[in-house]
Amino acid sequence: MKVLLVTGGAGFIGSNFITYFLKRNKNYILVNIDKLTYAGNINNLRSIENNPRYHFIKGDICNYELVNYVFRKYKPDHIINFAAESHVDRSISHPSVFVSTNILGTMTLLEGARHLWGRHGFQGNRFLQVSTDEVYGSLDNSNDYFLEESNLDPSSPYSASKAGADLMVGAFAKTYGLPVIITRCCNNYGPYQYSEKFIPTCVLNALQDNSIPIYGDGTNVREWIHVQDHCIAIIRALFYGKPGQIYNIGTGEEVSNLEMAARILKILDKPQELIRMVKDRPGHDKRYALNSYKIKSNLNWSSKIKLEDGLTDCVRWYKSNPDWFKE
Numbered sequence: 001m002k003v004l005l006v007t008g009g010a011g012f013i014g015s016n017f018i019t020y021f022l023k024r025n026k027n028y029i030l031v032n033i034d035k036l037t038y039a040g041n042i043n044n045l046r047s048i049e050n051n052p053r054y055h056f057i058k059g060d061i062c063n064y065e066l067v068n069y070v071f072r073k074y075k076p077d078h079i080i081n082f083a084a085e086s087h088v089d090r091s092i093s094h095p096s097v098f099v100s101t102n103i104l105g106t107m108t109l110l111e112g113a114r115h116l117w118g119r120h121g122f123q124g125n126r127f128l129q130v131s132t133d134e135v136y137g138s139l140d141n142s143n144d145y146f147l148e149e150s151n152l153d154p155s156s157p158y159s160a161s162k163a164g165a166d167l168m169v170g171a172f173a174k175t176y177g178l179p180v181i182i183t184r185c186c187n188n189y190g191p192y193q194y195s196e197k198f199i200p201t202c203v204l205n206a207l208q209d210n211s212i213p214i215y216g217d218g219t220n221v222r223e224w225i226h227v228q229d230h231c232i233a234i235i236r237a238l239f240y241g242k243p244g245q246i247y248n249i250g251t252g253e254e255v256s257n258l259e260m261a262a263r264i265l266k267i268l269d270k271p272q273e274l275i276r277m278v279k280d281r282p283g284h285d286k287r288y289a290l291n292s293y294k295i296k297s298n299l300n301w302s303s304k305i306k307l308e309d310g311l312t313d314c315v316r317w318y319k320s321n322p323d324w325f326k327e
């Protein structure tokens with residue numbers, strides 16, 4: 001059996017990833033380290049919690065002793081780092097924990113991997129860092145797209161901390177030869193996303209006939225991907241990606257926030273009047289859009305779930321799982 005260690009696996013993307021990966025990779029044991037912050041919910045993993053190939057460790061990726069203990073015990077072949085403080089608005093009010101988890105936590109994992117794998121020369125190992133399109137900063141011109149080589153120009157403490165982590169990952173590749181891969185994905189939607197994020201905010205408010213807060217003038221644009229398509233892209237990058245490479249993961253499905261709220265209200269058959277314009281987010285990025293040609297051509301990946309279908313399914317999932325929201 002091979003061993004895959006993931007961090008942050010009780011969060012939105014990590015829990016979708018674990019459930020998908022375990023079912024399809026029967027030759028793998030999967031170990032999940034998660035601190036269970038407000039964003040982590042162990043119940044996201046209910047469907048696989050009794051799987052004998054799944055092991056959960058409650059812990060902080062900044063804790064070097066714990067990380068080393070887990071690495072020595074399980075000797076992972078590969079590591080995928082999902083763990084992060086992930087919400088831009090929280091990073092504006094409380095930036096310091098973003099530096100701890102996103103930068104120091106990533107470095108602690110890199111150090112652990114270097115010591116564990118260094119002894120045998122990194123044969124076949126991979127350290128995959130789950131990063132974000134936000135590290136590139138904002139686009140104003142609707143014809144521009146970010147490439148993997150584009151400059152890092154983050155706007156928020158969140159995106160600055162993710163950019164810092166990416167740079168540290170790159171430095172470990174250059175300095176120690178660690179076989180790293182960085183993926184940079186656009187905005188995810190799907191089941192189990194914490195209610196602070198935009199799509200669950202829209203659905204939850206609309207279901208209760210509360211207004212939906214739209215920051216600024218609502219013309220900010222995001223590129224949206226279903227979380228399952230993101231998980232499949234990560235698996236392709238892990239198994240077929242080239243060490244040292246960065247892969248953008250995008251769909252080309254760009255939607256303004258105003259348009260997204262309107263679509264959700266339509267799916268739920270609620271009045272458009274629930275939309276309410278509120279004060280803008282400080283440093284609010286205007287538009288994110290990725291050029292994802294590299295992962296499509298080199299790793300034969302493309303998104304399969306169209307936004308129109310995925311959004312309808314996602315909204316229905318939230319509607320039929322009110323208890324999950326309460327938790």
Ligand code: NAD
Binds near residue numbers: 082186
């Ligand atoms: P999330 O906030 O839903 O989950 C984060 C998880 O990490 C939680 O389970 C939390 O308990 C855990 N965690 C936080 N701090 C930890 C620590 N110090 N030690 C151990 N565990 C800790 O986040 P998400 O939306 O699932 O994002 C996962 C990753 O994907 C993040 O790295 C994020 O930057 C990246 N990403 C997210 C999106 C998106 O649209 N959500 C897009 C691109 C990239």
Ligand code: TDX
Binds near residue numbers: 089132
């Ligand atoms: O109530 C809201 N009203 C609103 O207009 C919220 C919560 C958000 N917004 C806007 C801000 C953004 O333009 O909607 C857009 C999406 O907001 P978020 O869901 O907070 O996501 P974003 O800031 O784009 O960052 C997300 O995508 C990239 C994730 O939270 C990050 O973890 C990921 O890296």
